[in-house]
Amino acid sequence: xxxxxxxxxxxxxxxxxxxxxxxxxxxxxxxxxxxxxxxxxxxxxxxxxxxxxxxxxxxxxxxxxxxxxxxxxxxxxxxxxxxxxxxxxxxxxxxxxxxxxxxxxxxxxxxxxxxxxxxxxxxxx
Numbered sequence: 001x002x003x004x005x006x007x008x009x010x011x012x013x014x015x016x017x018x019x020x021x022x023x024x025x026x027x028x029x030x031x032x033x034x035x036x037x038x039x040x041x042x043x044x045x046x047x048x049x050x051x052x053x054x055x056x057x058x059x060x061x062x063x064x065x066x067x068x069x070x071x072x073x074x075x076x077x078x079x080x081x082x083x084x085x086x087x088x089x090x091x092x093x094x095x096x097x098x099x100x101x102x103x104x105x106x107x108x109x110x111x112x113x114x115x116x117x118x119x120x121x122x123x124x125x
Contacts, residue, residue, distance in 0.1 A: 002026040002114045004096045009119030012086055016123075020081040022096030022116055030054070030074040033099040035112055036081045038092035038121075045095070047107040049081060059105040064090075088125040093118040 008020040022034070035050035049070040050059045058070050069082040079096060097112035106112070 002029065002032060002098050004098060004114055004116035006094065006096045006116045006119040009094060009121045011122045011124065014086060014088055014123055014125045016086050017082070017084045018086065018121060020083070020094055020096075020119060020121070022079045022081075024077045024079070024098065026077070029077040031100075031102060032114075033102055033106060034070075034072060034079040035097045035099065035106070036070060036079075037095045037097060037109060037112075038090075039095070039118075040092040043092075045109050047109075048094070050105060050107065051079065052105070053102050057105060059107065061107075083121070086121075086123045088123050090121065091123050092121060094121050 003025040006022045030053050033052050036048040037045050039045040047061050051070045055072050067085045072079040095118045096116040098114040099112040
């Protein structure tokens with residue numbers, strides 16, 4: 001069992017940067033694949049990035065590749081999403097998620113069993 005809580009969202013101008021954090025409870029954080037998803041009004045939740053337990057394998061949506069970086073600090077039970085060169089289309093509620101599937105890269109919401117409450121990111125143009 002793991003509980004997740006996101007922070008770091010806010011309002012930023014286009015071209016700016018934000019760093020989201022997701023703190024996790026539980027003693028086995030390093031065994032989980034962690035992911036970031038986002039959901040804009042009227043749209044389905046979409047995959048943004050994921051990182052496997054050791055931190056050695058990352059996976060990105062094409063829409064954020066080269067602009068966003070996912071990382072984790074297993075000693076702090078925290079996963080991060082560094083977002084640079086933000087665009088208005090990045091505006092959404094961003095969710096942190098955890099999965100017990102550790103052996104491959106995963107991007108479907110139904111592959112993640114644990115979710116945070118979300119944090120709003122608004123990019124003004």
